[in-house]
Amino acid sequence: MAQNLIFTNDVESAIQRLTASGDHNLTVWIADVNTARLLPAPPQHLITIPDGDENKTLATVTHVWDEMERMGASRHSLAINLGGGMVTDLGGWAAATFKRGVRFINVPTTLLGAVDAAVGGKTGINYNGLKNEIGAFAPASDVIISTRFFDTLPIEEMKSGFAEVIKHAMLSDRAEVMRLLDHDFSAPIHHDDLLERLKHSVSVKTDIVARDPEEKGERKALNLGHTVGHAMESLAMQRGKPVPHGYAVAWGLVTEATLSHMRLGFPSEDVHKLGNFVRDNYRDFPFTCDDYEDLLDLMRHDKKSRNGEITCTLLSAIGDYRIDQAVSADDVTAALDILRDHLGL
């Protein structure tokens, strides 16, 4: 799982250096209808796919395979995925399976993609309505991480990615968490500073992934906030009122920090600081106590749970995580009440 990570806001030069050094015979760009417009000039070989998670399907992958064939791509070709998590997940899997695998580079264009989807080798598609049901662990050879596409990102997108940045900091470093909780989304992006935060954030993920690339154990640490968060995201989706992934993660982080306090003595001061930031930035929580049973049911069926037990990654302190922690439905219920208190609901 050796991935070359390049942090730069001079994306063109980085791509030029990477494509000059290889001996690939053809470079294929894969972008969605929006990110294709980010290219300064249309490249010779561009495959445009529809955007959105609802198009992360086998039909879209076969379109990419067909286009790669039509363009004459071989096992010595190179693919460059330009886009958010949907593009890097799907484009990465298309490249990893074409002729049993061609080299690919990820150029994430969203904050969430930069700190999560584009790094760490998870690729794949949704299938039969199930998220990431088909795919592979297949690392990009290189990932170019920049903030230069973020100025035009909707603020909800920025907030959504930022929740994963906070998650990574909570797995590693209290000072970094405190720096992040000072962030002001209404201010213009300070690119150099944000790129430093991304370096820190991505290094937390890559350190963990290097020790457990295929999620046999320790990689589950990255699931912090996600047992609860995924349930919220799924329930909102089922009701036809989807919420951004990172919003659900932010709510999940507060809930699981509270569970961490209850079970492992995680400092209540830190729960409060996190809770205040989430109240200020991710307030529009769509559930009441009437939804707890549905949420608990979804947590019991999380793909990382076994035997219907709810398991989370919990913290005894920032940076000190424990995977596979079973929690009771009563504790989760209490923690959800406390989340709603934090949000002022």
Add this chain to the structure above:
Amino acid sequence: MAQNLIFTNDVESAIQRLTASGDHNLTVWIADVNTARLLPAPPQHLITIPDGDENKTLATVTHVWDEMERMGASRHSLAINLGGGMVTDLGGWAAATFKRGVRFINVPTTLLGAVDAAVGGKTGINYNGLKNEIGAFAPASDVIISTRFFDTLPIEEMKSGFAEVIKHAMLSDRAEVMRLLDHDFSAPIHHDDLLERLKHSVSVKTDIVARDPEEKGERKALNLGHTVGHAMESLAMQRGKPVPHGYAVAWGLVTEATLSHMRLGFPSEDVHKLGNFVRDNYRDFPFTCDDYEDLLDLMRHDKKSRNGEITCTLLSAIGDYRIDQAVSADDVTAALDILRDHLGL
């Protein structure tokens, strides 16, 4: 690419030991309509697929994925592929991609599968009429190699697999080649002895694959006989008169041994011994000198060639191989004439 190889004719016990030790929650068998009948009793979870290379398609894979979902398979499940190369290629890829990869065991039922397809981690499907166009390098956790399914194999199937056995010996050990060239296909199978030959043969492949799992270099040695053989197989297929893969490999081995003699001084005595065995067992060569141009064209477009040059793996002696050897059309033409002399045509 660590694959646990088990050589035994007590297949049931081997499977029992392997499935008892894992902590998978469900075992799914994948077999084709013929190999499903080899099971002593139908297992609880059996996915039956149509047989034949023409069914090694995305449609068949989606059937396997759908069935795995219907049966409740999870990332902790286990798949067992029972069949020839089509089943282990397709079933292996279906397992390697389901939820980003579940463990799978190969139980090859043909000689060709045992010494080639089931071992070494190549999985995949045909796509848009192109062989193995989509797939992955994904090793089976375990491969159970036995001769017990071979008594009912058609003799053409045995001969086809045997050509790959000879190829492996030619890459490694002259004494083994000479033992193999004494083989009599009309005699009943001597199981213990044949299992010893398989051990030797598979070890040649696994030693090479271990040094180069993704075919960046040395693994191309396994392509011996195949630059010429693939062209013959493809041309026969294009003309609607397919030949067994191993027959084409046998003809390719004689042709490339002759090229090896011309270019690298490979001993003519060994070309003759090989040529005689191929004359005695693989005589029905369907081409004349009128077909040479078509064959050369196909060799120029082989997926391992570059820039339209014909490249082969050649030998300076048995066991001493050189990959990426460019050969001229004139030399290939001369070698094809000599092949036809050997065959008495």
